[in-house]
Amino acid sequence: MNAKVLEIENLTVSFDGFKALNQLNFSLDEGELRVIIGPNGAGKTTFLDVITGKVQPTVGQVRFKGKNLRSLSEDQISRSGIGRKFQTPRVYLKLTPRENLEISCSRSKNVFAALFQPIPAAERRTVAGLLETIDLTAKADLPAELLSHGEKQRLEIGMLVAQAPDLLLVDEPVAGLTDEETEAVGDLLLALAESHSIVVIEHDMEFVRQIARQVTVLHQGTVLCEGSMSEVQTDPRVIEVYLGHQEEE
């Protein structure tokens, strides 16, 4: 049996009585790449919020590498190895991709120290490797403000990886990207999946098809079904929540 990086049991999150998550069960194997889909309001963002400690469970628990995350702060959870990529890129626009990655390396959380102290050789190699991985070597020393939206997304994913997390949580990474940029982000996530556990939330079905092995469908705060893309795509319950009831003949 594979080790579980994430185990979520009977998780309910209520906002003033409204259950954004409702008795949700979920688990992720170490090294797995999972895509989570579901209609608007299904609870996808709340699901990530509760893993990262932004929101506390009303009932149930989240275990990361066997450890219950309840009572840990967002910062403690992040330092224990969970990295989250938000929808809009948060890179330093006046700095270059190389500098952005140097700052993100776990060595220092202090931007000024990272900029003005000499960079250790090992870290320089790590950054060079990351630039290759995110395919930005050619633009490594240009100000990040000159990057396209897709390149900024790849840079931010690289910045996340620089912090050496075990679990990457990625919220809608291809919203607003061109087809070509979307495919590049997909290739990047597939490459990262070789050495990380990853949860991706996404709406873009073309993209889900490109990267998905296992798909979890959320609906009304709970897991509606799980399976391969072709299994969930043909599941009548999934078709119904996406398209609504079919007219009776």
Ligand code: ADP
């Ligand atoms: P998704 O990301 O799948 O679109 P969300 O997790 O953002 O869904 O939201 C799930 C449901 O919970 C929605 O109906 C939303 O309005 C509600 N919700 C989310 N956050 C809050 C909050 N802080 N207070 C009240 N209701 C919330």
Ligand code: MG
């Ligand atoms: Mg959302």
